[in-house]
Amino acid sequence: MRFPRFLIEQHQLRPRPRRRRFVTVTLAGAVVLAISSCGSSGSTTGTPASAQSKPTFPANTTMARLAAAGKITVGTKFDQPLFGLKGLDSKVAGFDVEIAKIISAGLGIKQDDITFVETPSAQREGAIQQGKVDFVVATYTINDKRKQLVSFAGPYYQAGQDLMVKKDNTTITGPESLRAANAKVCSVSGSTPAEKIKDYVDGSKIVLFDVYSKCADALRTGQVDAVTTDNVILLGLIDAGGGAFKLVGKPFTTEPYGIGIKKGDVAFCQFIDSQLTAASADGRYARAWESTAGKVARATPSLPALTACS
Amino acid sequence: MGVITDNLGLYADGLLGTLKICALVAVAALVLGIVLAGFRVSPVPPLRAVGTAYVTLVRNCPLTIVLFAFAFGLPEVGVNGSYFIFGAAGLTIYTAAFVCEAVRSGIGAVDTGQAEAARSIGLTFSQSLRLVILPQAIRAVIPPLGNVAIAMVKNSAIVGAFGVGGELYSVANTLNGARGEPALPVYAGVVLGYLIIIIPAGLLLLAAEKRFRVAR
Numbered sequence A: 001m002r003f004p005r006f007l008i009e010q011h012q013l014r015p016r017p018r019r020r021r022f023v024t025v026t027l028a029g030a031v032v033l034a035i036s037s038c039g040s041s042g043s044t045t046g047t048p049a050s051a052q053s054k055p056t057f058p059a060n061t062t063m064a065r066l067a068a069a070g071k072i073t074v075g076t077k078f079d080q081p082l083f084g085l086k087g088l089d090s091k092v093a094g095f096d097v098e099i100a101k102i103i104s105a106g107l108g109i110k111q112d113d114i115t116f117v118e119t120p121s122a123q124r125e126g127a128i129q130q131g132k133v134d135f136v137v138a139t140y141t142i143n144d145k146r147k148q149l150v151s152f153a154g155p156y157y158q159a160g161q162d163l164m165v166k167k168d169n170t171t172i173t174g175p176e177s178l179r180a181a182n183a184k185v186c187s188v189s190g191s192t193p194a195e196k197i198k199d200y201v202d203g204s205k206i207v208l209f210d211v212y213s214k215c216a217d218a219l220r221t222g223q224v225d226a227v228t229t230d231n232v233i234l235l236g237l238i239d240a241g242g243g244a245f246k247l248v249g250k251p252f253t254t255e256p257y258g259i260g261i262k263k264g265d266v267a268f269c270q271f272i273d274s275q276l277t278a279a280s281a282d283g284r285y286a287r288a289w290e291s292t293a294g295k296v297a298r299a300t301p302s303l304p305a306l307t308a309c310s
Numbered sequence B: 001m002g003v004i005t006d007n008l009g010l011y012a013d014g015l016l017g018t019l020k021i022c023a024l025v026a027v028a029a030l031v032l033g034i035v036l037a038g039f040r041v042s043p044v045p046p047l048r049a050v051g052t053a054y055v056t057l058v059r060n061c062p063l064t065i066v067l068f069a070f071a072f073g074l075p076e077v078g079v080n081g082s083y084f085i086f087g088a089a090g091l092t093i094y095t096a097a098f099v100c101e102a103v104r105s106g107i108g109a110v111d112t113g114q115a116e117a118a119r120s121i122g123l124t125f126s127q128s129l130r131l132v133i134l135p136q137a138i139r140a141v142i143p144p145l146g147n148v149a150i151a152m153v154k155n156s157a158i159v160g161a162f163g164v165g166g167e168l169y170s171v172a173n174t175l176n177g178a179r180g181e182p183a184l185p186v187y188a189g190v191v192l193g194y195l196i197i198i199i200p201a202g203l204l205l206l207a208a209e210k211r212f213r214v215a216r
Helices: A018-041 A062-069 A095-106 A121-129 A192-199 A212-220 A231-240 A266-281 A284-290 B002-006 B008-040 B045-059 B063-076 B083-109 B112-120 B125-140 B142-159 B168-178 B183-211
Strands: A072-076 A084-086 A114-118 A151-159 A161-166 A185-188 A206-209 A226-230 A245-247 A255-261
Touching: A062 A266, A072 A095, A072 A121, A095 A114, A095 A266, A095 A284, A121 A255, A121 B168, A151 A231, A151 A266, A161 A192, A161 A212, A161 A231, A185 A192, A185 A212, A192 A206, A192 A226, A206 A212, A212 A226, A212 A231, A212 A245, A212 B063, A226 A231, A231 A245, A255 A266, A266 A284, B002 B008, B002 B183, B008 B045, B008 B083, B008 B125, B008 B142, B008 B168, B008 B183, B045 B083, B063 B083, B063 B142, B083 B125, B083 B142, B112 B125, B125 B142, B142 B168, B142 B183, B168 B183
Parallel strands: A072 A114, A185 A206, A185 A226
Antiparallel strands: A151 A255, A161 A226, A161 A245
16 A cells, blocks of 8 residues: 655646626625715714803913814723714714713814824823823723823712622622632733732632623623623623623722823813813713713712812 | 833743743644644545644634634533633644644655555554654654744733733733833833743754754
8 A cells, every 4th residue: 555645735826817806896895885884874972062152261271272273182992882982983972972072162162173082091191191182081090100191180980890790690799709609700901900809809710801892701601700890891891791791789999080181281170170060060961971871870970079180 | 121120020920821831732732733744644535634624724714713712612602611721722723733734744754765664564554654754754843843832932922812811921911001010111021031931942942953853
């Protein structure tokens, strides 16, 4: 018997018929058309923020510059359901976006003149420092480390780290119950909640992914027993989960969300705070919540106590 | 550079984590790859088909997809397990395809006379492969196997995104993302970590290549 030595595949290089290329191009064209025609059906949950006619500001302030320009650039998340999520219509929607609209309206800038740019967590300080954005509203927790680089107006919302479990789970009732339940907890690598949960469970019980949607998947298939991060992010996952998950509802940290601005711009900070207070008083703040995150979280929050501008 | 010296313990843990997964995958992928190479030159057509199908499928699939299939596909059909096992298995399956092709090229480099002589003294196919062909073939493919090993060590960084904690790349995520340390020195530390693994491994391979060189 012969020993079969070579079994090298024959790679035949035949010229491809030109016709096929034509088909591919037309197919691609059809897909593009289909996608763009879908776009028009998206909804905008805009607050009827009545842009005041021509407010005036002291010269040489950020407000005066922006009001004169008549347009503004705002950094927000594009992948954060309920807070800042870019839809198929390429418009960003969410509570953060509504807050940005309220502040811009105070400067006499119309909704259509706001340019939203994506600022993922790691890029927020850089975007502010380099002047790529005029301010950042992006589920941005105020903390001392960040205060060294930027200034914060607000907070406009108080979030807290919480746990999400399967709907039928009764053993996990809070962070203290995790160890007793021998539970595996999922979060995103490099996030503050991933560090914080180490106070409650052993490192070997923590599973880390790059995005929260993978955690939700792991929870659904039983690979992990709980997902932990800020409650508002969990609300978005619960909303997307179609009734498979629930919030434990015992926040164990406080995450004050602030509006990031250039370090030391006290006047702009005070202006934003005054706009937040006004919006809270006349109901625009509550409406902004109800039209976005309020669809999942029943309780409408009230504006937290603002911290002094510095 | 203060970030690296301040977090030496964390980096060391990451280095150990990466070494652990790489050592496991290196051994498993080498064994699986050699078996697959045997399949590909086997006189039994179904085995050849299995070998060819495996290499065609796995080698042409992005590693992320392979890992995804393990970490999210298996739990979907009811197979639950630790993400370390899923990650190591995924990386093994992927790396074995490349090992297989390197070994197969080595089998091709062994003179036909060797196989014919082995068969003529009455060795079976598997005996001739195991005792005559493979020992010569593996010697010839130490450099390409080294390439595969180095690529595997670097690929282990991707496993970190699939629930396997405590490896070198995830250290950077912890330091840069959660603790807000500047990115550049943090990632420089990660590069150093990989160099600490790869450079000695490369030297070891070079020594092995010299030691086992076939006299021609």
